[in-house]
Each structure stands twice: as C-alpha cells, then as structure tokens.
Amino acid sequence: MTQKNRSLTLRDVSEASGVSEMTVSRVLRNRGDVSAATRDKVLTAAKELGYVPNKIAGALASQRVNLVAVIIPSLSNMVFPEVLSGISQILEDTELQPVVGVTDYLPEKEEKVLYEMLSWRPSGVIIAGLEHTEASRAMLQASGIPVVEIMDTDGDPVDAMVGISHRRAGREMAAAILKAGYKKIAFLGTKMPLDHRARKRFEGFTEVLAKSGVEVVDREFYSGGSALAKGREMTEAVLDRSPDVDFIYYSNDMIGAGGLLYLLEKGIDVPGQIGLAGFNGVELLQGLPRQLATMDACRREIGIKAAEIIAARVNDVEKDSQVTLAPTISFGDTLRDA
Amino acid sequence: MTQKNRSLTLRDVSEASGVSEMTVSRVLRNRGDVSAATRDKVLTAAKELGYVPNKIAGALASQRVNLVAVIIPSLSNMVFPEVLSGISQILEDTELQPVVGVTDYLPEKEEKVLYEMLSWRPSGVIIAGLEHTEASRAMLQASGIPVVEIMDTDGDPVDAMVGISHRRAGREMAAAILKAGYKKIAFLGTKMPLDHRARKRFEGFTEVLAKSGVEVVDREFYSGGSALAKGREMTEAVLDRSPDVDFIYYSNDMIGAGGLLYLLEKGIDVPGQIGLAGFNGVELLQGLPRQLATMDACRREIGIKAAEIIAARVNDVEKDSQVTLAPTISFGDTLRDA
DNA sequence: CGCGCAACTGATCGCGGTAACATCCTTCAG
DNA sequence: CTGAAGGATGTTACCGCGATCAGTTGCGCG
Incomplete structure (x- = not known):
C-alpha cells in the first residue's frame, strides 16, 4: 500500500529499522549472528514495507545463483x-x-x-x-x-x-513381438529427424527384426494434431494399405491408444488378429478398454x-x-x- | 576449450579485441554506433572465447529484466x-x-x-x-x-x-442439459477446495438447475491418479449407487472420457440413455469413439x-x-x- | 582555415547486494 | 584487574555490466 514506484532496497529496510544494511541482509538470509531483538525489529520492518530482496543484486555480489x-x-x-x-x-x-x-x-x-x-x-x-x-x-x-x-x-x-537406451528399448520390443509370433509388423510414429529418441527406438527395432529376416511391412509418420486422432487415422490408413498386418508398433502411447480404440471399434481381435505396442507407459492412459503394451521410459x-x-x-x-x-x-x- | 573456471567477463573480450569494455557491450547489444571493423573484431573475439554475457550484471546495471x-x-x-x-x-x-x-x-x-x-x-x-x-x-x-x-x-x-466466467460456463452447460430434457443429473469432479474454477463451474451449474427445481442427484470427487481411470471408476460407482441417472457432468474432459469409454463398453446408449459433458475442449481427446460434449476454455x-x-x-x-x-x-x- | 556536427570510442559511476574484515562491547578466566 | 574470546554490528570494496557524459577524430562547409 505504501508504494511509489521505485522498488524497495535494503537501505529502506535499514532506515526503517535503524540498523545497517548489512545487518538487515544478515537477518534476511539467516546468516551470521544477530541478536533476537534486532532480528525482530528488522523482520517487522521488512514485512511492513513489503520488502522483497533483490536476487539480481544478491547473485551478482555473492557469485551464486541457485x-x-x-x-x-x-x-x-x-x-x-x-x-x-x-x-x-x-x-x-x-x-x-x-x-x-x-x-x-x-x-x-x-x-x-x-x-x-x-x-x-x-x-x-x-x-x-x-x-x-x-x-x-x-x-x-x-x-x-x-x-x-x-x-x-x-x-x-x-x-x-x-x-x-532407446535403441535397446526398440530391440527389446522387437524381440518380444517376434517371440509372440507376429510376422507382419508395421511402424507408426512421429516425423523423425526431429526426435532422435524415437529414431533410435526405430533403429533398434528394425535391427532386431532384420536379424530374424523380418522387415517392417508398412510405416507411417505424422506431425502435429491430436495424437489420439492421428493414431486412429494412421492405423486406418495402414490397414487399408496392408490388410495383412498383424502387429503395429507405435512410437508413443498416445497414438497407440488411438489405434487401439479404432481396432476395437472395428471389432478386430486384439491381440489375436493384430497386436499393438506403444512407448512411454503414460499413466494417463490407464482407463482404456484394454491396457496397451508399452515400455516404461522411467x-x-x-x-x-x-x-x-x-x-x-x-x-x-x-x-x-x-x-x-x-x-x-x-x-x-x-x-x-x- | 580455453576455460579455467572463472567465467568470462566483458573485460576478457575487451582485452582480446583491443577495445574498451563499453564498446564490447555496445556491439553485443547492438546499441549505439560502432564501426563495422570494430564490430567484427569484437564479435570474433567473443565467439572465440565463447563469451556469454552476464544478464545478472546487465539487469542490475540497466534496471531492466526482460x-x-x-x-x-x-x-x-x-x-x-x-x-x-x-x-x-x-x-x-x-x-x-x-x-x-x-x-x-x-x-x-x-x-x-x-x-x-x-x-x-x-x-x-x-x-x-x-x-x-x-x-x-x-x-x-x-x-x-x-x-x-x-x-x-x-x-x-x-x-x-x-x-x-466459470460460473457462466456452468450455467450454460446446465441450461443446455435441461433443454435437452435430462433430469437426473450427476456431477463428477475434482476435490474442490483446491480448484476454484471447478468450484465456480459447479456453483453456476447447480444454480441454474435449482431455478428449474432440479437438484444434482449424485456427485463424486477424486484427487490424484490417472484421470481416465478415475473417470471410469467414478462413473461406475455413481451408476451403481444411482442407476436412474440420465446425465453426468464431469469437471474435466479427461474424466469425462473415462466415463464415456466405460459407458460404451457397458453398451449403454449415449446420449440416449445417459448424456455426458466435460469441460475444456482438450484437443488431445479428438479420436475418441464419440466426441464428448464440452466447453472450450479458450x-x-x-x-x-x-x-x-x-x-x-x-x-x-x-x-x-x-x-x-x-x-x-x-x-x-x-x-x-x- | 576553423567551426560545427556526426560518428565513434572511452572513463566514471553506481545498480543493490554480499564477503571479508574492522570495530565495539561484553563476559569471564586467571 | 587485565586480556583473550567471542558475539553483535558497521565499513569497505567489490560483483559485471550499462547509463551517462566526455573525449577524439574526420569531414563538409562557410
């Protein structure tokens, strides 16, 4: 309430409480010895004025920025x-x-x-x-x-x-998918040059598939928009193009969830006819009709x-x-x- | 690469480029007249040293913090x-x-x-x-x-x-719901003392209902956890308790989506038997089997x-x-x- | 030829604090 | 009674930069 426009400084508080600026500084930072009496005086004055210390000055002086x-x-x-x-x-x-x-x-x-x-x-x-x-x-x-x-x-x-290791994450997921017997695997993800981690997962993923002589049969990338809707659209597009796909690996859970909802609506047997997996383990998605396979990114x-x-x-x-x-x-x- | 541990200052750049600190400062801030020649010298020196200006000092000196x-x-x-x-x-x-x-x-x-x-x-x-x-x-x-x-x-x-106005948002939603002919209305939301906006929506909501002699027949609040899952759980709980509910107003879209998924699974006719509405208009949720009624919060x-x-x-x-x-x-x- | 002005550059001071040291009291052991 | 020790406070010197003002130079022009 008592405010011109120049902001308050230690000096204002020091004048208001009748001690030196240094002492005020000590009180406000709880450093060094200050008698209880002065401490109270200072604290009261500071509160009354509504003084807020200037960290800019403090940081410059102390060479410490927290x-x-x-x-x-x-x-x-x-x-x-x-x-x-x-x-x-x-x-x-x-x-x-x-x-x-x-x-x-x-x-x-x-x-x-x-x-x-x-x-x-x-x-x-x-x-x-x-x-x-x-x-x-x-x-x-x-x-x-x-x-x-x-x-x-x-x-x-x-x-x-x-x-x-996102490469390893990709590899492990690939291994799990192969072990489960899926063969016609598609990948849906984000536009990659931007996202190195998604890229590495994909690399690890294809690497393991390749070792088993499997290749990704289809892929699709998106950017922008609602991930859930994109997952839906891309899944539809892929199934249109490659009806024999039996597994879709999504680069994140959100688009995976979109795909899952789409497949369930179509009455497709998941994971019997088509298996799905995402990435991230987002808690948000607990509550879907089925729990999407995923990998926790810690x-x-x-x-x-x-x-x-x-x-x-x-x-x-x-x-x-x-x-x-x-x-x-x-x-x-x-x-x-x- | 040339770094002890004391961080660089204008002085370092000024020495390296043979001009005063002030001139370096001017170059780096693009302020005032500096000849092209010195400008280049300074810029080169700064880049070579890897100098990053100290905004702390700058802010203190200029009394401006952006x-x-x-x-x-x-x-x-x-x-x-x-x-x-x-x-x-x-x-x-x-x-x-x-x-x-x-x-x-x-x-x-x-x-x-x-x-x-x-x-x-x-x-x-x-x-x-x-x-x-x-x-x-x-x-x-x-x-x-x-x-x-x-x-x-x-x-x-x-x-x-x-x-x-969240009160108004609540009022408008209530009006729309009443106009559509729903009568047995439940409210599911977050624990309220914390969230004033949710509270106000609820107040506006009940206010309009009251004017038509309608009261919220059931309500349930949550905090923490996956919103989607909570929406599901709460919806189930409410329907258990009050099977005659014909509309559920959710305090946010996420729990609304959980409820929607639950009802669809149960084969309940939405919006025939039970209507639903959320709040926020989150883009993320485009892609649900049905589009949840909601209100954009701008x-x-x-x-x-x-x-x-x-x-x-x-x-x-x-x-x-x-x-x-x-x-x-x-x-x-x-x-x-x- | 010197003046005025514009273009450029530098010196000084201070922003609001804190570190480090100096000073003044007390207190208390010897 | 004296001096050492230590608590409580004040004094001084910056921290790294930018505002301000004071040069310095070069140039056009009367």
Missing part, C-alpha cells in the same frame, strides 16, 4: 512434465530451483534457449538428449557448470548423463537422478554420472505374452 | 501448457521471456513461488486465478509491475484480468491476450485490461442437441 536450467523439447508431450516433477521433487529439498526452457525439438532454438539460460549463470544444466549443435556443446563445455544430459544414453555426453526416475547429480555436484560431491536405467516392458492386453 | 513471471497450478493438467504456448507465441516477438512457476494448487506454495519470482524483479506477472493469499495480493500490489490474472473472471483482479486465447497486455504495458501502452472471453459449448456426440 537456479538449474532445465531444457526440454516440449511441455505438451506429457513425458517432460513428468521428468520435471522428478526434478522438482529433489530440488525442493535443496536451495536450488529449476527454470524451464522449451526448444520445440529445434536445434537452433535449443541453442538460443541455452544461451539465454547460461546468461543467467545457473548452477547447473539439465538438458534433454545428446544431440546438440556444435555451438551448444561448446557452450555447455565452456560453462564450467555441471551438465546432465537426460532421456537418452545412446551417445557421448558432454558431462553427465541419465536415461535409457521419466520420473530420470528427473530424480539428474537432479541428484546436479545437487551433489553443486556441493562438490561427485556422483555416479553415467546412469543407464532399464526400461521394463509391460505386456498389457495388446501383446500376446509369449 | 522476464515475465508466469505462475500456474500445474503442468500436468494439459490446460496450462496450452496457455503457456499462447503466452510464448506473443512474447517471442518481443524481448520478453516467460519464466514458469508451479504452485500445485497450494496457496502457500503460490505465495512462496511468487515471492521467489518477484525477487528476480520481472517486468510483469501472469498468474492463474483470482484467489490468492492476503500476502500474495499485497506483493502483487506492491510490486509496481503489470499483473494479469488469468483463466477466471469471477472476482476482482489486482490489476488486469483475462479469462472466462486457453490459448487467454495466454495470448494476457501476454499482449503485459507486452503493451511494458511499453507504457495501456490496453483493455479486463478481458472476458466467451466459451462456446460443443455438443459433440454425447449431449442431445435440443
């Missing part, structure tokens, strides 16, 4: 908010705070976002993926702060790395581990910095369990 | 990422940058997050809802920066406000308008600062269109 940059491709993907929640959970017990940047899967935007973030001198960086522009890698390298690359472990990290766990590494490093503790989690396959009701 | 605090309850709700995307879209064309804080629907956490954000002296605040703690309102008030409260317009804003639009207000205010342009958008009902396939 922010962790978290750089992810998208927020609407469901996957990343879960990673974030793992990160937040851990950081909540520290003085660190996550700050999120979104790249829309664009390397140049990633570079821009990273630059922007680094210019705030965060205490650490958590960044999705191992593929970055030359410049981005250089910045990360040069930043001198802990960097954790997450989600994926198929490649060389700049520093630390936490994730799963999203929360990845966030947790990554945050732990950063938190440890910030306190100069070394932590195991190459963590490969093992995704587990869940057969659900759409993949015959061999 | 951040907009965006405070929302949750990221996993689907609704908020969409608002965010509207905000980003607008801010991308300015020098402003959104920074997101999440409150988990907890007023105390909101207060903490707000405090934290304000301590970075952002240029503006976009915050979900009109209900805040006393202290939060005071902080917003005292901050002296533009504040836009979003999503909801049933109440008094601290400053600007963009959203829809999420993207809200983000856009809010960001526009902030952007205008930052440039000292006044903008219409109380925007009430009109949600439109979409009958889909689960509500008889009277």
